[in-house]
Amino acid sequence: MDMAASLQGLAGGVLIGLSAVWLMATLGRIAGISGILSGLIWERPAGDSAWRLAFLAGLIVGPLLLVLAGGGLGNVAGEPGAVIGAPIGGTGLMLVAGLLVGLGTGLGSGCTSGHGVCGLARLSPRSLAATLVFVAAAMLTVYGVRHVLGGGA
Template identity: 60%
Template sequence: MDTASLLNGVAGGVLIGASAVFLMGMMGRIAGISGIVSGMLYEPVSSERLWKGAFVLGLVLGPLMLTLVAPQWGNVAGVAEGAIGAPVASVPVMVVAGLLVGLGTGLGAGCTSGHGVCGMARLSTRSIMATLVFLACGMATVFIVRHLLGGGA
């Protein structure tokens, strides 16, 4: 890993942490993306939708703006031709993976941002356990896909 990649990761982590602290400090809300998105989609229309919509819009526009302003910072493809690189799986595989992630966030009552970033920072036992389960499932998935099924890079 080169110094620029390290600094990009540190800067990204600081920004994620700062946004989580800002949302908690200013609005008393947890920056759990799955909860924010599901609330935006399924809750009755309220003033909550405004900040949730702005938060989600920022998640989408932030990387796009970074790519426009400083393309070298947003390039995770490792090649100059692409900003994010080619997909590593087919569309059906990505759809199934997305549905499984959605199911997991529902079963786990949150996601890695809510439990891993915000919950662990609050030393929540439930969030620490959920994050350990997320990590174990991720490691098991990589092992199965790469070593048992022979896929991946």
């Protein structure tokens, strides 16, 4: 087991939890990424854009600062020297997958950050059901891609 990677994962989880608590404590908002983004794009409540932009910018700027500081992003590609591997099913499949994820967040009224992190912490039965569906769908997808389509390791 790679202890450094485990500690990075632990630190990342703590930071996600702290950001969710901070957002709820200061603004009374749920740290659900799909809701934050859709509120910025579609709903546009008056005076509600600044915190949404800051939150989303932090999702992009945080990893960039980590790389600039020499921390790296870890090896999520499974290949030495690579950061992100090539898509297993090609770009077309990635686009379809992204659209399906967007559809799912709309149908589920949220995403794993809103339901899985914030909803479960609030003991929401609806979030528990949504998170179980997300995990089951992810498991079926991995099985399908690896064993039915024959991609991946």
